[in-house]
Amino acid sequence: MTGNHPKPISPEEAAETLRAASLRPTRQRIAIAERLLDGRARHVSAEQLRDELVDYGQPMALATIYNCLHQFEEAGLVRPVHHAGDAVLYDTNLCDHHHFVDVETGELIDIDPGEIILPELPDLPDGFEAETIELTVRLRRKS
Amino acid sequence: MTGNHPKPISPEEAAETLRAASLRPTRQRIAIAERLLDGRARHVSAEQLRDELVDYGQPMALATIYNCLHQFEEAGLVRPVHHAGDAVLYDTNLCDHHHFVDVETGELIDIDPGEIILPELPDLPDGFEAETIELTVRLRRKS
DNA sequence: TTACTACTTTAGAATCATTCTAATTTTCTT
């Protein structure tokens, strides 16, 4: 793990976080924030999040979930990861970190940044700046 | 549409490579091998490859291109890269190497493995072995 | 509160990469 400790989040806290991000605290955004912004490091797809919201008695349109995830992303509340399977996973771990990917299941496992020595970067192409540096280790179950 | 493409390998060479990979040298596979296996390091999507084959007077069904790319992948002749945009790119550079990704265009640029110091890997989860280790540096054009 | 307006949600359609199906064609072997 990465040292993130679960901190339960109330609807009021969720609303406050949303306001701080200049997002109107709608019922839908609050429900999503309550689930995703509790400090736990997770990787969820839009569909997984929908199932979870149904379980919690807050079903909503899939389009709304996509809308909210994009807004949360823009606000820096979640980060998309494109490496596993077909669906984008949204990462609630905002620290710099890397991933193991189970190639069979597509599941992501965080690599603690303390456990890895970041490599020296090569010279970047002219006119570009590095936005993110991501190490992905694809894992396969030993036979 | 019509771009500058380098000189391909000969159909005979392509057919021989295919036989060595236990793939029947069909007209379609030969055409694809001629374009992709000329030793140049490239990153192509299925659709880009189709356009190129049309330019070369060897149009074929998109399904065939997908079939062939999968077979080439299984034979170790190309490697898929999933990091850029929505479409999978097939990499003809089989050496261990890493990638810059232009986040605007999705274009991949190889990072010479000599230019980078591979990090020490952390302990893998029990029962897994590392299949690939991939470093991706996302680049954004300086404003 | 009311009214206004901008923002948000929503169902369903559309899009796009990719995969599947089932029929036809080609390759390889006798």
Add this chain to the structure above:
DNA sequence: AAGAAAATTAGAATGATTCTAAAGTAGTAA
């Protein structure tokens, strides 16, 4: 050349995501 196996193909299907445009909601000023 003939038969069996493998490959190609058009078009349909799939699945994640985005779009559309209509209906609902939230913030705000009167």
